Every structure is written in C-alpha cells, then in structure tokens.
Amino acid sequence: MIPASFDYVRASSLDEALATLREHGEEAKVLAGGQSLLPLLRLRLAYPGTLVDLGRVEELRGVADRGDHVLIGAMTTHYEVVTSPVVREHCPLVALATATVADPAVRHRGTFGGSLAHADPAGDLPAVARALDMEFVARSPEGERVIPAADFFLDYLETALDPGEILTGVRVPKLGPGWGFHYEKFHRTAQAWAIVGVAAAVRRSGGAVEEARVALTNMGPVPVRAIGVEQAVRGADPGANGALRAAAERADEDTDPPSDLHARPDYRRHLARVLTRRALLAAAGAA
C-alpha cells in the first residue's frame, strides 16, 4: 500500500532535528533507516504528521573506541556494525547478533539505534543490550541524559525516550578478557524474526564458569535477563555432563512469553530452555 501523506524534513544536524521535533510536537516522528517504520507506514499502522529524517546527520554515525566502552552512533547501519573491527574485537556479541538481523539489503539501511528505539520484543539487539548492560545516550533541547538498558525498555514498542528526544548513541561496556559469547536465535525461515532468541556471555576461570550474563528475546513485551540461570550456572563445569543443562532449565522463570501465529507460550518456554543451554555451551566454548 501507499503510505498516508506526511510532511518531510531532512535534518542536516542533530540540533536541527531536535528543533524540528519540538516545533511539530507529538505529530512528528524520527526516520532512521526506515526498515521498520516504512513497512508500518505502508500498512497504515502509523500516521505521523511529519517525518524528521536523520539519514544525513553524520554526527550520529560511526563506531568509536572510548577506552572502557565502545560508542556506537545511533545511525550506524547494521552492516557497518557487523563489519566494524572495533565492534568485532571489543563487542563480539553485538556483531554476532546483528549478523542475524533480517537480510543484507535490510542491514544496509537499518540502524543500530533504530532497532533499539523501535523496541520490538522480537528484535535481536534489545536482549544483547540487556546482557551487556549497555547505556543509552539521549538528547533533547534541554540536554543529554544516559539511560541504563535495564530502564530503557518499558513495554511492547515502548521505550524510556520522550517524544522530543533522540537517541544519539549507545555505550557498550567492554567486558575484558576471558569472556566468550553467543547469540542463539530460533526462526523458521532465513530472514525471519526470532521466535525466541538467547544472548549469552560467559566468563570462565580455570575450568568453571565464574560469571554469566543471559538475556532473552521475545519471552515477554521487553527483553529480560535470566537471573535464575545466571545464578545457577556460577561455578558450574561446562565439561561436566548436564551442569549447564540444569542451569538452563531455569531460563523461562519470571517470563511472560506471547502467544502468536508462530508459537504458543509453552512452546516458547521450552525453546528458551533449549536455546539457553546451547547458548551457554557455545559461549563457554564447550559446544
């Protein structure tokens, strides 16, 4: 379908984009890569009065090594994230998960910030943001604030960003040496969204697991940390038969999986346990 009419403003700077958003109020929406927004406009599920295009705002684009963290600009495309040497070296989990997002043509256009701001429960990056405790940098005409990942995702397609605010970038903490990573995604067809996904980071010392971070995609309206698994896996020997499997059995605790045409909640719970075991084994280097 053809989208309903809207006005279009191409911002050439962040300040111009913020001023335009302020001027047009709640009627206005930011356009990043458009890979979620344009399908919504075409299905007439969204009716913005004005689109403020960030596509030419260069200051929002790129990856920077900031010592203890990596700053990924909101307008950095999925393709740029996956091919960035800095991301691959310091945040491999981000590269692994982003490589599973959609297909190459969508990854050329869709952006890191757009994926997170869109907050689709089936999106792959929100769980990674939770697992790595990323920090979201948001700007409004009043100034800048930093939102921890735990406070960013509020509900289905809803974040802590105010309507006049723009996500400028995301800080991804470097975890340091000794960590292994894996993103395990279950979907039926190649470019499809995750029915369930699991982001895992595991640090081993000697043989045993010293620390683990596990976050789940599509097991509720927002991404969740599997705290029970993280606790149960501490001290486990990945080589020992069943040690990680037992921990993974707790993956669906405190989750609220949706029911849709892809899966029922009980099937998603089952998937969460199986995929968490696989993700832990792979991240621990024992797969």
Added chain:
Amino acid sequence: MPRISVTVDGIRYDEEVEPRLLLVHLLRDRLGKTGTPIGCDTSNCGACTVLLDGRSAKSCSILAVQADGCDIVTIEGLSTDGTWHPMQRAFHEEHALQCGYCTPGMILAAIDLLHDDPDPSEETIREGLEGNLCRCTGYCTIVRAVRRGAREMSRDQEGAATS
C-alpha cells in the same frame, strides 16, 4: 513538494515528489523502469532490490526523498552496449529462473554479495540471498548461476588487469 535529483542507470533525473512516494514507484511509474517489480507489501521478498550507491536495498522500503543525490542501478542498467552483465548471462545459462519475477532482485543481490566475497561458497551465496524469495526454482540453479557469474566476473577483471 520536495525536489530531488537522482541518477538512475546512468541518467540524471530531477523530480518533484510527494514525501510519501516510494522509490520503487518513482522508478516504475515516473521513470518507466518497470524492470524493477513489486512482489510483496511487507519488505520481505526482495523482488524490488536495486543498488543504491553501490549496495543492495529494497526500493519498496525507501522513500524517494531519502534517495535524493544517490546513484541507483536497476536491472535495466546492468548491460553495456547491448552486452549482458556476466551475472545476467550466468542466470540465463544456468536456467536460474522460471517465471522471472524474482530475477531482477536476485541478480542485483548476487552482484552485491560479491562486494564482500568475490569467490563465495554455496553457503555464503545462500545466506547472501536470504532476503530474496523465489517461489519457482527451488534455488539450486540460482546458487549455481551465482557461482558461475562470480567466476566470470573475476575472470573479466583479471583480463582487464592484464590487458
């Protein structure tokens, strides 16, 4: 209405467009580039794939205004002086199409994937084409065609380098 300027298959066009005009509609309805088909309404099928500043993009999921200043290549711009692009030839020779609806997008996505890997394995080809759906061929001949097209493109390049 916004004015945009785009280069499509080597020719520059200056157009006044409504902001809601999709790039694929600009190409087909305004510029007559009907070689680029529309297959779905959900950004899934890849039939409408073009090269936008050299890289694959789904023209049904881009506003014409977003493409202002860009260089666009459609299936109609691939041949030079009446000679097919090696990837077009390979699709023909390997029978990599039946109805042909997916073919423009497949060929452009195939050319795109060679940017990152000029000598792709079968697996790389299958993953590189994951955003392009074909409901006729079962993909086997498409994969063979891309292998062949890749070989011929690198041979052409070596030829160009040594001559």
